Each structure stands twice: as C-alpha cells, then as structure tokens.
Amino acid sequence: MNWKDLLNETDRCLYCGNGYAEPVSWQAVLGLGEERRLCPACTDKLISIDALSSCPGCSRTGSPILCSDCRAWKEDRFWADHPFTNLSLYEYNSWMKELIARFKYRGDACLAELFTGEIARRLGSAAAEACVVPIPLSEERQYERGFNQAELLAAACRPVNILTRSGQAGKQSKRSRRERIGTADRVFRIDPVSLPDNKGFILIDDIYTTGATIRSAARVLYEGGAEAVSGLTLARA
Amino acid sequence: MRFLPVNSPDHHFPADHHFLPEQPIPRGRVWPVMEPLVNSHVPAEFLRLPDIPVETLFTPDPAPGFEPDIRLMHMLKGRRLLLDELLPDSSLETIQKHFAKGFIRFTTGFTKDKQCRRCGANSPADQALFHCFRCRKHCTYCRKCIMMGRVSECSIFVTSNVPAAEDPKNAAHTLAWEGTLSPGQKHASDFLTNRLQNGPPGECLLWAVCGAGKTEMLFSGIQKALKSGKRVLVATPRSDVVRELEPRFDQAFPDTEIAAFYGGSSDRFADADLTISTTHQLLRFYRTFDAVIIDEVDAFPYTHEPMLHFAVENAAKLNSHKVYLTATPERRMQRASISGTLPSVIVPRRYHGYDLPVPRFVWTFRWRKKAEKQEIPAAVTRWLRGHLENEKQIFLFVPTVKLLKQILPAAQKQFRVPVESVYSEDPDRKEKVTRFRQGKTRLLLTTTILERGVTVKGVQVGVLGADDSRFTESALVQISGRAGRSPDEPEGDVCFFHDGSTKAMVRARQQIEAMNREREGISR
Numbered sequence: 001m002n003w004k005d006l007l008n009e010t011d012r013c014l015y016c017g018n019g020y021a022e023p024v025s026w027q028a029v030l031g032l033g034e035e036r037r038l039c040p041a042c043t044d045k046l047i048s049i050d051a052l053s054s055c056p057g058c059s060r061t062g063s064p065i066l067c068s069d070c071r072a073w074k075e076d077r078f079w080a081d082h083p084f085t086n087l088s089l090y091e092y093n094s095w096m097k098e099l100i101a102r103f104k105y106r107g108d109a110c111l112a113e114l115f116t117g118e119i120a121r122r123l124g125s126a127a128a129e130a131c132v133v134p135i136p137l138s139e140e141r142q143y144e145r146g147f148n149q150a151e152l153l154a155a156a157c158r159p160v161n162i163l164t165r166s167g168q169a170g171k172q173s174k175r176s177r178r179e180r181i182g183t184a185d186r187v188f189r190i191d192p193v194s195l196p197d198n199k200g201f202i203l204i205d206d207i208y209t210t211g212a213t214i215r216s217a218a219r220v221l222y223e224g225g226a227e228a229v230s231g232l233t234l235a236r237a
Numbered sequence: 238m239r240f241l242p243v244n245s246p247d248h249h250f251p252a253d254h255h256f257l258p259e260q261p262i263p264r265g266r267v268w269p270v271m272e273p274l275v276n277s278h279v280p281a282e283f284l285r286l287p288d289i290p291v292e293t294l295f296t297p298d299p300a301p302g303f304e305p306d307i308r309l310m311h312m313l314k315g316r317r318l319l320l321d322e323l324l325p326d327s328s329l330e331t332i333q334k335h336f337a338k339g340f341i342r343f344t345t346g347f348t349k350d351k352q353c354r355r356c357g358a359n360s361p362a363d364q365a366l367f368h369c370f371r372c373r374k375h376c377t378y379c380r381k382c383i384m385m386g387r388v389s390e391c392s393i394f395v396t397s398n399v400p401a402a403e404d405p406k407n408a409a410h411t412l413a414w415e416g417t418l419s420p421g422q423k424h425a426s427d428f429l430t431n432r433l434q435n436g437p438p439g440e441c442l443l444w445a446v447c448g449a450g451k452t453e454m455l456f457s458g459i460q461k462a463l464k465s466g467k468r469v470l471v472a473t474p475r476s477d478v479v480r481e482l483e484p485r486f487d488q489a490f491p492d493t494e495i496a497a498f499y500g501g502s503s504d505r506f507a508d509a510d511l512t513i514s515t516t517h518q519l520l521r522f523y524r525t526f527d528a529v530i531i532d533e534v535d536a537f538p539y540t541h542e543p544m545l546h547f548a549v550e551n552a553a554k555l556n557s558h559k560v561y562l563t564a565t566p567e568r569r570m571q572r573a574s575i576s577g578t579l580p581s582v583i584v585p586r587r588y589h590g591y592d593l594p595v596p597r598f599v600w601t602f603r604w605r606k607k608a609e610k611q612e613i614p615a616a617v618t619r620w621l622r623g624h625l626e627n628e629k630q631i632f633l634f635v636p637t638v639k640l641l642k643q644i645l646p647a648a649q650k651q652f653r654v655p656v657e658s659v660y661s662e663d664p665d666r667k668e669k670v671t672r673f674r675q676g677k678t679r680l681l682l683t684t685t686i687l688e689r690g691v692t693v694k695g696v697q698v699g700v701l702g703a704d705d706s707r708f709t710e711s712a713l714v715q716i717s718g719r720a721g722r723s724p725d726e727p728e729g730d731v732c733f734f735h736d737g738s739t740k741a742m743v744r745a746r747q748q749i750e751a752m753n754r755e756r757e758g759i760s761r
C-alpha cells in the first residue's frame with residue numbers, strides 16, 4: 001500500500017475487510033449513512049428482493065403471484081383463517097450464504113450491524129405499533145452459539161423475547177421438509193404465559209426456507225390470542 | 238463460559254467428586270468448576286476465567302495412576318484447542334475430570350492486554366463486542382481468526398499438562414526419492430542439512446528463484462532432522478499446495494508418518510513425525526515442532542501480517558529451527574540476508590540451468606484512460622498479436638478486476654483465438670485455469686492471483702499497467718517467473734507495459750538480473 005491508497009481509503013468493509021473510498025454524500029455529512037459499512041464490491045453482491053416481482057406471501061423471487069408453497073399453506077385449515085405473510089429482504093445467493101454462515105456458525109456477531117438499520121427502516125411505523133419478536137433458539141443452541149442471530153438482527157426494533165423454544169427438535173437442516181412441517185408445531189411456547197397488550201406481532205428470523213419454523217411460531221402467537229402476525233427475514237432461500 | 242470458583246471441598250457444592258482435585262485446594266487458591274456441571278441453584282457468584290486472577294487459579298499436578306481418556310489426550314497432543322473444538326468428541330464431564338486430575342490446563346482466550354491468544358491480533362479494528370449468552374456480559378471477541386471459530390473473552394483454551402509420551406516409532410525414515418539435484422539445489426540441500434543437523438536453533442533463509450525446484454532441496458535436511466528425533470512442520474499459505482505436497486512427501490518418505498492439515502481437516506491428530514499444514518491451521522498447534530519450514534514466507538509481509546509470525550512462534554518449541562523459503566523475500570529479509578544477520582542460501586538458477594527471462598519495459602502512454610474506454614493500448618495489441626500469430630499462449634496480468642472486465646470484450650473481438658479472463662473470486666476459476674493449461678484458451682487475462690503456483694509450458698507474460706501500486710516488487714518477480722519454466726522452451730518474453738516506471742518495476746528487474754549473474758548457489 002502506498003500513500004495514494006491511504007489517502008483514498010476512508011473506510012473498511014465490515015465483512016471482507018477491504019478498504020474503500022466512500023464518496024462524500026449529504027447523508028454522510030448529516031450522519032445518516034452510518035450503518036453503510038459494506039464496500040462497493042460487497043454491496044454489489046447484496047441483492048435486494050424486489051417486492052413487485054416476488055411472491056406476496058413469502059418473497060420467493062421469480063413471480064409476483066402467490067407461489068405454490070404459499071397456496072399449499074393456505075389449504076391447511078388453520079392458515080385459511082389466520083393470515084400470515086413473510087417479507088424477506090435479500091436473495092440467499094452464495095455471497096449471502098457465506099455471510100450468514102460466518103455470522104451464525106463462526107459466531108461473527110457484529111455482522112448483524114450491517115442489517116439492523118435496514119430492517120428497522122423496512123418495518124417502519126409497523127414496528128412501533130406491533131410487538132417485534134425474534135425467533136428464539138433452544139437454550140442449548142443459544143449457549144453453543146453465544147447469541148441468538150434473530151435477536152441481533154432485530155436489535156434496532158426493540159425486540160421482545162416472549163417465545164421459548166424446546167431443544168428436542170434436533171438439527172432442522174438434517175430432516176426432510178415433511179418431517180419439519182410435522183414436528184415444528186410443539187417447538188415454541190409463550191413465556192410469560194400471556195401475551196402483552198399488543199395485538200400485532202412481527203416475527204424476525206435470518207432465513208425463510210420452507211416457512212415451517214416461522215409459521216410454527218406464528219401459530220403459537222395466534223393461539224395465544226394475537227390478532228395479526230407477520231414475518232420478516234433477512235434472506236429468502 | 239462461566240465458572241464457579243470453589244475455595245474448599247466443603248464449599249456447598251453438589252457436583253460430583255470427580256470434579257474436585259485429589260490434592261487439597263491450597264489456602265487462597267480457587268478451583269473452577271464449569272457452570273453447566275454445577276447445579277444452578279447454588280447461591281454463588283459465577284466468574285469468567287479472565288476474572289479469576291491467574292495466580293489464584295489452582296492446577297494440580299498430574300495424578301499418578303489416573304488413566305486418561307486416550308482420545309482427548311491425543312487431540313491435545315501438540316495443540317492448543319478451544320473447549321468448543323474438543324466438545325464434539327469429548328464432554329464437559331471428561332474435560333473437568335482431566336482438569337481435576339491435573340492432566341490438562343485451562344487458559345483464557347485473550348491475554349491481559351487484550352491480545353487474542355490464538356492469532357495474536359490486538360488492534361481494536363480486529364475485535365468486536367457482543368452480548369454473550371455464555372458469560373452474560375458484554376464479551377469481546379477476535380474477528381481476525383473468526384473463520385476458525387470464535388475466540389472470545391470468556392473462551393477457554395485447553396492444553397495438555399503432561400509431557401507428550403514418546404511412543405516407539407520407526408526411526409529409519411528412509412528417503413526414497415531418487416532424482417538428481419541441480420548444482421544450486423545441491424548447495425541449498427547441503428546448507429539446510431547441515432543447519433538442521435549441526436546448527437544452533439534459529440532462523441535461516443532459503444532464497445530460491447521461481448522454477449528452482451524447492452521441494453527437492455528440502456528432502457535430505459528433513460530426513461536428517463526426522464532421524465535425530467525432531468518433529469518437522471512444513472507450512473504454506475495455500476491449501477492447494479498442501480494437497481499437492483502431501484503425495485510428494487508420502488512418496489519421498491514411505492515409512493514416515495505424515496499428517497496434512499488444511500481447511501476442513503482440522504479434526505485430524507497432530508502427532509505425526511512430519512506435518513504439512515496451511516499457515517492458518519498452524520494457529521492450532523502449540524509448542525510442538527523442532528523445525529518449522531515456511532514456504533512462500535513473503536506472502537505474509539511481517540509489517541502487514543504479523544499473524545503468521547505469531548503462529549510460528551506458538552507452534553514451534555522454544556528452541557527450534559525456522560526455515561524461511563521464498564523466491565521473493567521482502568526487503569527487510571533481503572537486507573538481513575545481505576548483511577549476514579540472517580543465515581541464508583541463495584539458489585539463483587532454475588532447475589534447467591537457463592537464465593530467468595528479464596522483463597522489458599514498454600512505455601504505454603495513458604494506458605489507464607484507454608482501458609477505461611474499453612480499448613487495449615496499441616503497444617499491447619501489437620505485442621499480443623505477434624505472440625498469438627506464433628501460436629504462443631499468453632498470460633496478461635492487469636491490476637484490477639474492474640479493468641479486467643473493461644478490456645475483455647475488446648480482446649475477444651480483436652483476436653481470433655479463445656480469450657478468457659479469471660480473477661480470485663471467479664466461480665469458474667478452476668475450470669478456466671484448466672482450459673488454459675490444456676491449451677484450449679490462448680490468451681488469459683488475469684489479476685495478480687495467478688502470480689504464484691500456476692505453471693504453463695512456453696507461456697509469454699505481459700503486465701498491463703505494471704506501474705500500478707498493486708504490483709509490488711515481489712509480485713512482479715513472481716509474475717516474471719511464470720515464463721520460461723520448461724527446459725524445452727526456457728526463453729520467454731516478459732513485458733511490463735507502463736506509464737512511467739516505478740521503483741518496484743526497477744527493483745524487480747534488478748533482482749532478476751542479479752540472479753542471472755550468479756552461476757551456482759551462494760550461502761551467507
């Protein structure tokens with residue numbers, strides 16, 4: 001590195017560690033752009049999901065109509081009467097996959113800071129009226145990891161931990177989708193036993209895959225008296 | 238991770254007696270029991286390991302007659318591992334019991350002055366804070382070595398507290414390699430053998446030009462070291478080199494126990510006679526090697542990457558040999574070699590004995606502007622055309638991926654041969670390099686990533702924008718070293734296209750010319 005690089009370099013990417021020159025903008029001057037800590041090369045790989053060309057029920061990309069998964073959920077008697085939609089912010093491309101792996105499995109907790117601001121912005125005023133609930137981990141898993149990734153992602157939305165998760169479910173990824181849908185139901189509990197006064201709830205998680213996990217938590221909230229439950233996840237697998 | 242500090246055995250403490258030491262806990266000392274093993278109803282204050290003053294922590298002497306768990310002690314042989322790395326194969330109960338019997342030691346994840354014990358990083362930029370569910374506090378962790386699993390303030394490193402048992406081993410260490418060494422290689426091989434056999438422990442440098450054949454120079458020295466009972470490590474920055482070296486060493490030393498470590502192979506045991514490892518995996522070893530040979534040591538300039546040197550210090554025994562192997566030592570090391578403070582041997586000739594191709598400088602006025610307009614400067618086009626018409630294959634190095642993408646369409650349009658581009662994060666990198674090796678691609682545009690390791694017969698080498706600051710002296714020497722590797726085509730054209738030559742370019746050329754003036758090995 002020579003003096004030219006040093007002069008140009010104003011910031012370091014929180015993810016890849018490369019230095020980059022951030023163009024001076026009004027946002028930066030006003031102190032608004034603070035959480036933008038990805039370098040341009042990484043920003044290029046972070047692909048937002050366009051709401052107009054993705055499933056309105058689960059943000060699956062490709063088509064703006066309700067996808068086959070969401071239609072299948074609706075056939076379930078419970079989901080026919082209880083609305084649930086999920087919004088995912090980013091595509092689960094190989095870059096995002098690696099990022100989430102480093103965040104969750106290697107334990108690089110501070111990577112959540114890349115997204116907390118955007119999550120709060122996307123929830124907007126809804127977050128103020130509703131109760132924002134991170135999908136919990138089992139006690140054992142949270143001990144192993146040292147943190148709950150969903151809770152960290154929700155950090156800027158005043159998350160409330162009112163759900164607990166039992167540990168017997170085993171590793172989700174190792175079982176088939178049918179098994180997951182079948183066993184997910186008794187995994188979550190409300191704790192304390194009754195819900196807070198809010199009527200609306202927003203569940204936060206890192207990845208939406210089949211929707212089984214987040215819907216199983218939503219169902220527990222509905223059964224506990226919630227009027228409306230929706231979900232937001234960082235990525236849509 | 239939290240501990241219940243126990244001051245005496247009658248501390249109201251319901252855990253199993255296995256968790257207590259056999260010796261009485263001396264007055265003023267504390268004995269830690271890991272939280273999950275203690276009934277959480279115990280009204281006591283839990284502490285993190287770094288919160289317990291080191292001098293009060295009690296580690297008993299190894300209990301005679303205790304039969305340790307072979308698997309656990311095997312994992313810990315010569316290594317320092319996080320508790321989390323042991324848990325998949327062991328259990329908290331087993332680990333606490335071995336601690337009580339004095340067979341293992343606990344250390345904190347960070348030193349008192351907030352340095353990561355595994356990788357040595359201590360700058361705030363390499364650390365972050367999170368609210369830790371294990372110690373229920375704000376807990377600092379190291380981001381520098383995060384890819385090997387998190388080291389945080391409450392982490393526990395485990396090491397063995399008993400001397401490694403000397404198991405009877407085959408001491409023959411036959412060297413089955415039967416090739417011939419070039420005069421330069423022979424010189425270096427003798428130097429290394431002499432140092433490892435008779436020399437005092439310490440550092441030395443083996444400076445061998447690209448294409449000198451450095452692996453063969455190591456064989457004799459390694460054999461003598463192994464025969465005298467030394468444990469030898471060969472470390473290299475890239476995992477593909479580990480995979481390439483392993484079979485070569487296996488063939489050369491058919492009755493020696495050899496272990497290879499690279500990403501994803503971390504669960505293997507570390508008590509082989511000869512270990513081949515990536516420099517990253519080195520971070521898990523602890524005071525176990527008598528001789529450490531570090532390949533491509535210049536890949537980690539000391540000033541920018543102190544991590545490697547920290548790792549080597551940790552992995553090596555206190556009095557050990559360190560051999561630095563490189564084609565392009567950084568200037569600090571070059572100076573130490575010339576002044577004689579660093580014992581060194583130089584191999585200035587390639588294995589085939591021909592001169593190294595000397596780079597030509599071709600002034601290419603405003604190449605950057607042209608490239609931004611997606612044009613290839615005329616001088617470069619002429620040079621490429623000339624070689625392509627002679628059916629030569631060409632590497633054209635460019636400083637950035639952006640530039641690579643800007644000129645690729647022009648190159649594909651202008652030349653009627655298959656042209657491809659490749660860069661470090663290119664998902665098709667392997668396939669593209671293979672196609673170039675097979676001769677299917679005639680012109681390969683590339684960023685610096687291919688400077689090391691890739692050898693293609695009869696290739697010509699160009700650098701578009703050699704004056705860019707990314708092309709350091711050592712990068713340019715490595716790039717030039719891609720040409721003329723084969724004895725059938727020892728001549729190669731190396732061309733630096735620039736818009737005002739830099740110190741790095743001039744020094745690279747001087748280094749190559751200086752090597753060409755020498756005939757045989759030089760030792761200092």
Ligand SMILES: [Zn+2]
Nearest residue numbers: 013016039042
């Ligand atoms: Zn980046």
Ligand SMILES: [Zn+2]
Nearest residue numbers: 055058067070
């Ligand atoms: Zn859908």
Ligand SMILES: [Zn+2]
Nearest residue numbers: 353356379382
């Ligand atoms: Zn570290």
Ligand SMILES: [Zn+2]
Nearest residue numbers: 369372376391
């Ligand atoms: Zn902690």
